[in-house]
């Protein structure tokens with residue numbers, strides 16, 4: 001790499017935040033142009049979407065991230081994730097992350113199996129958001145295990161992919177839930193706690209930034225800058 005004259009100079013200031021990644025949380029994105037405007041603004045500002053798996057690999061030194069990475073996660077599994085989000089991201093070759101509540105597959109307003117397959121074909125990551133979306137801090141041990149393990153098994157069976165990350169329903173977890181997520185074989189989990197995901201943080205409590213498609217693009221960019 002050409003670093004003429006750089007010598008042992010200190011890295012640029014931006015290096016102080018290397019490895020920090022904003023993970024955005026979306027629910028329904030509807031059909032209004034709000035989502036597309038946000039994505040266009042992210043792109044113009046130099047952001048590039050990556051998957052959680054790629055972030056994870058970069059934290060382990062196994063993959064590089066673009067200079068301004070961002071993860072776009074979509075919770076539950078709504079039809080608009082296919083019709084609006086996947087279409088908008090596909091035009092840029094950007095991946096999304098679908099946090100699928102497994103029992104929403106194929107229901108009215110949910111995603112079909114064929115739609116999920118198409119999203120996987122676009123490079124999306126498919127993670128588990130449980131089978132039935134209970135507050136996992138309120139269920140018994142057997143139900144907890146089933147929500148974590150059977151959802152992952154169903155995703156593997158239906159789509160032939162391994163869900164390496166779990167997304168807590170309602171963002172709710174406690175020490176027992178996080179231990180069960182780890183025991184079920186997940187590498188990490190996303191919450192509703194606000195902030196940037198950092199390589200040295202608790203990987204079973206990855207913070208995110210919740211975004212509405214009504215958020216003005218400039219406000220979204222300001223929030224990303226403030227969060228860092």
Ligand SMILES: [Zn+2]
Pocket residue numbers: 075076129133169170
């Ligand atoms: Zn949810």
